[in-house]
Amino acid sequence: MQLTRRSPSLRSGPAGVPKVPSAPALTPWVAFAREFLRHPREVGSVLPSSPALGRALSDSLPVRARTVAEFGPGTGPITRELLAKSGSNVRIVAFEIDPHFCDVLSSSIRDPRLIVLNRPAEDIVAVARELDVVFDAVVTSLPLVNFPVPVRNLILQAAKDALPSGGIVTGYTYTPYVVPRLMRETFGNCDLRFIWRNVPPAFVFRSVC
Numbered sequence: 001m002q003l004t005r006r007s008p009s010l011r012s013g014p015a016g017v018p019k020v021p022s023a024p025a026l027t028p029w030v031a032f033a034r035e036f037l038r039h040p041r042e043v044g045s046v047l048p049s050s051p052a053l054g055r056a057l058s059d060s061l062p063v064r065a066r067t068v069a070e071f072g073p074g075t076g077p078i079t080r081e082l083l084a085k086s087g088s089n090v091r092i093v094a095f096e097i098d099p100h101f102c103d104v105l106s107s108s109i110r111d112p113r114l115i116v117l118n119r120p121a122e123d124i125v126a127v128a129r130e131l132d133v134v135f136d137a138v139v140t141s142l143p144l145v146n147f148p149v150p151v152r153n154l155i156l157q158a159a160k161d162a163l164p165s166g167g168i169v170t171g172y173t174y175t176p177y178v179v180p181r182l183m184r185e186t187f188g189n190c191d192l193r194f195i196w197r198n199v200p201p202a203f204v205f206r207s208v209c
């Protein structure tokens with residue numbers, strides 16, 4: 001399903017029919033590299049994540065998680081792993097600011113459990129209200145180290161505000177310093193796990209609200 005706020009290239013189908021991209025989607029890798037060249041700070045990486053990293057993130061989620069927010073799905077390598085591990089009653093709400101990635105995502109993953117929003121992660125509390133859901137977990141791919149400090153703080157605080165006690169925030173980063181420190185400052189705890197099978201190798205972090 002695609003819900004969008006400001007993607008001009010998407011058009012609506014009849015009621016009940018998912019919206020479809022108005023132009024053929026590029027292959028995910030080409031789309032990813034192109035968007036990196038256009039918006040290097042927001043995209044933060046030249047290559048999409050590996051399936052191994054996606055599996056490590058989905059393994060960090062609680063078994064009982066029913067409604068999961070994904071921040072920055074890009075072309076969807078992590079989204080696919082989350083969906084592969086999830087049951088039929090799970091919903092993944094993907095927050096992606098880049099409308100081209102929203103096009104790629106909705107044309108390449110047709111799954112009724114996925115809701116693609118062309119909205120920023122910062123909107124998570126408002127989206128929870130609009131969709132009338134309680135998120136159990138947040139999976140973030142945002143390159144927080146590239147963001148100004150107030151924006152990083154805003155995003156992590158929004159995740160904290162949206163999650164109940166016991167909710168999980170997990171994501172990845174390429175060094176064990178900046179983001180894990182921010183996670184400890186915001187949530188009071190942060191576990192790290194090193195994943196070799198990604199380019200570059202990454203640290204998966206996990207905090208409990």
Ligand SMILES: C[S@@+](CC[C@H](N)C(=O)[O-])C[C@H]1O[C@@H](n2cnc3c(N)ncnc32)[C@H](O)[C@@H]1O
Nearest residue numbers: 043048049072073074095096097098120121141
């Ligand atoms: C490092 S890429 C990760 C893409 C994909 N999840 C992966 O692992 O390959 C970061 C993604 O975050 C998106 N992004 C950046 N700032 C955002 C924000 N404030 N809200 C939602 N998405 C954002 C970018 O457009 C990009 O798709």
